[in-house]
Amino acid sequence: MPSYTYGKTLLKVDDVSLEYDGRPILKHVSAEIRDIICTDHVQGQVVGFLGPSGIGKTQLFRIIAGLNKPTTGRVTINGADRPVQAGEVGVVAQDYPLFEHRTVMSNLLIAANQKEKDDKAAHDKVVQYLTEFELIDKARLYPVQLSGGQRQRCAIIQQILCSDHFLLMDEPFSGLDLLMLEKTSELIQKVANLDELNTIIVVTHDITAAAAVADHLWLMGREHDPSGNPLPGSHIAETYDLIERDLCWHPQIITQPRFMDFVREVKDRFRTL
Amino acid sequence: MNQAIEVLSPNRVISKQTVRWMVGFQLVLLFFIWIFSPTVFLPKPKEVLNALNEMWMEGLGGELITSFYLNLQAIALATLLSLGMAYLTVIPFFRPIVTLLSKLRFLSMVGLTFFFTLMATTGHELKLFLLVFSVSVFFVTGMAEVVASIPKEKYDLARTLRMGEWRVVYEVVIIGQADKAFEVLRQNAAMGWMMLTMVEGISRSEGGVGAMLLNQNKHFHLSAVFAIQLTILLLGLAQDYAIGLLRTVVCPYADLTLERK
Numbered sequence: 245m246p247s248y249t250y251g252k253t254l255l256k257v258d259d260v261s262l263e264y265d266g267r268p269i270l271k272h273v274s275a276e277i278r279d280i281i282c283t284d285h286v287q288g289q290v291v292g293f294l295g296p297s298g299i300g301k302t303q304l305f306r307i308i309a310g311l312n313k314p315t316t317g318r319v320t321i322n323g324a325d326r327p328v329q330a331g332e333v334g335v336v337a338q339d340y341p342l343f344e345h346r347t348v349m350s351n352l353l354i355a356a357n358q359k360e361k362d363d364k365a366a367h368d369k370v371v372q373y374l375t376e377f378e379l380i381d382k383a384r385l386y387p388v389q390l391s392g393g394q395r396q397r398c399a400i401i402q403q404i405l406c407s408d409h410f411l412l413m414d415e416p417f418s419g420l421d422l423l424m425l426e427k428t429s430e431l432i433q434k435v436a437n438l439d440e441l442n443t444i445i446v447v448t449h450d451i452t453a454a455a456a457v458a459d460h461l462w463l464m465g466r467e468h469d470p471s472g473n474p475l476p477g478s479h480i481a482e483t484y485d486l487i488e489r490d491l492c493w494h495p496q497i498i499t500q501p502r503f504m505d506f507v508r509e510v511k512d513r514f515r516t517l
Numbered sequence: 518m519n520q521a522i523e524v525l526s527p528n529r530v531i532s533k534q535t536v537r538w539m540v541g542f543q544l545v546l547l548f549f550i551w552i553f554s555p556t557v558f559l560p561k562p563k564e565v566l567n568a569l570n571e572m573w574m575e576g577l578g579g580e581l582i583t584s585f586y587l588n589l590q591a592i593a594l595a596t597l598l599s600l601g602m603a604y605l606t607v608i609p610f611f612r613p614i615v616t617l618l619s620k621l622r623f624l625s626m627v628g629l630t631f632f633f634t635l636m637a638t639t640g641h642e643l644k645l646f647l648l649v650f651s652v653s654v655f656f657v658t659g660m661a662e663v664v665a666s667i668p669k670e671k672y673d674l675a676r677t678l679r680m681g682e683w684r685v686v687y688e689v690v691i692i693g694q695a696d697k698a699f700e701v702l703r704q705n706a707a708m709g710w711m712m713l714t715m716v717e718g719i720s721r722s723e724g725g726v727g728a729m730l731l732n733q734n735k736h737f738h739l740s741a742v743f744a745i746q747l748t749i750l751l752l753g754l755a756q757d758y759a760i761g762l763l764r765t766v767v768c769p770y771a772d773l774t775l776e777r778k
């Protein structure tokens with residue numbers, strides 16, 4: 245097992261509830277992400293966020309992003325004593341929106357300039373990312389001229405440039421073929437490990453893909469009454485620590501039987517949510 | 518032969534060369550229909566040309582300039598007003614006002630003349646007010662619709678990039694919809710010419726092609742009417758082309774995804 249310790253709390257979901265017209269959607273959701281410290285290398289954080297359809301993943305996602313306000317409770321980042329605000333947490337939405345009226349370069353510059361006021365420094369940073377993610381020759385194109393994968397990378401860079409190390413991704417694996425799925429997983433881990441504090445939350449239906457990429461899994465579910473009917477309002481029903489189980493940071497982990505056992509365990513739990 | 522089939526099949530993208538041939542053929546066909554048409558009400562090309570020549574001597578050029586200038590002024594003002602009003606719909610307070618404005622489309626221009634006559638000091642002003650009003654009510658309707666149909670995701674993208682709400686308005690609503698604004702402008706600028714002749718009929722002090730048209734109409738000078746209509750059509754086409762060109766220059770991304778770009 246790799247040696248590691250936990251550092252300070254990076255993100256805290258504190259007793260968040262959400263109602264629409266008196267109907268509870270989220271009920272007392274609490275969770276936290278802590279800095280994972282490995283002494284010999286830079287280690288970011290990846291959380292896989294799973295749950296059945298309609299359970300409230302997107303709603304919690306929007307609250308963590310600061311785009312929606314919860315009815316009660318709050319989300320804080322980096323130990324700040326105020327709720328998270330839109331912009332502090334990067335959001336990569338499912339269809340990878342970009343400003344269609346700006347070129348790739350301009351899309352990234354406008355994001356970089358939000359944090360880096362010095363134009364030269366912002367430009368250098370953008371070029372560095374473009375090169376790193378093999379987009380440098382696309383810099384002058386408009387978003388509609390990009391392929392799906394290029395667009396995804398561009399949207400990720402745009403958000404990374406502007407956020408405080410946090411990145412939320414909604415269904416990054418949906419509709420991808422095997423090759424693209426592996427590439428996207430690699431991309432997520434690469435982005436996570438760009439900085440010690442980088443933290444990525446991946447919302448997905450794909451349990452295997454989530455387990456392969458994440459160091460922690462969150463499962464969202466509902467409480468059940470004695471006769472087994474779900475009660476309204478969901479919370480995080482289960483969390484899994486993959487580092488503790490030594491299922492993390494091994495290149496070929498997904499081919500190993502214990503990984504498959506773990507996925508089966510999560511799937512069984514998933515069915516009871 | 519193959520190209521003929523292409524041209525007659527649905528959803529075909531045809532080459533520029535083929536387009537040229539096809540349009541040329543259609544124009545020639547139209548011309549022949551015109552020449553050989555049995556209708557007596559349709560003046561022959563030669564008569565139209567003669568009428569055009571005659572009117573040119575009588576100062577058609579000057580009248581055109583008068584009309585063109587009036588129209589340009591009206592479109593510029595209407596654009597400023599309508600875009601301004603449409604952008605203001607991001608603020609809830611202004612939404613009912615803009616909705617009301619867009620309902621004024623149903624008012625007749627003749628009924629407004631009296632009101633605007635009281636406000637205007639010159640005939641030019643009266644015409645300008647009438648034109649600006651009647652173009653704006655349509656323009657603002659179209660543009661407010663464009664603003665209202667911007668999807669939530671666009672706003673969220675701007676917000677996740679730490680933009681304040683005013684900056685969001687600038688990025689998403691104003692420059693983000695510039696290509697659509699040009700399209701709405703294009704439609705409404707065309708309407709300007711349609712209404713121009715009407716307005717110039719209401720106040721004839723300055724002349725203009727509209728007044729000229731009504732004059733010729735009264736005297737049943739069909740070929741002259743035809744000639745003026747053709748001139749207006751050509752001018753309108755030029756204006757349409759110019760706006761389209763401007764759009765391509767300012768918003769090069771606009772047509773990238775279209776099949777028939």
Ligand SMILES: Nc1ncnc2c1ncn2[C@@H]1O[C@H](COP(=O)(O)OP(=O)(O)OP(=O)(O)O)[C@@H](O)[C@H]1O
Pocket residue numbers: 264269295296297298299300301302303304
């Ligand atoms: N604007 C709204 N008004 C009322 N209820 C809403 C609204 N938006 C979402 N909901 C409800 O909130 C619940 C959770 O929705 P959410 O989109 O978060 O589900 P999800 O977990 O993301 O599902 P999926 O995996 O299918 O995307 C759903 O039951 C939905 O009907």
Ligand SMILES: [Mg+2]
Pocket residue numbers: 301302
């Ligand atoms: Mg969802």
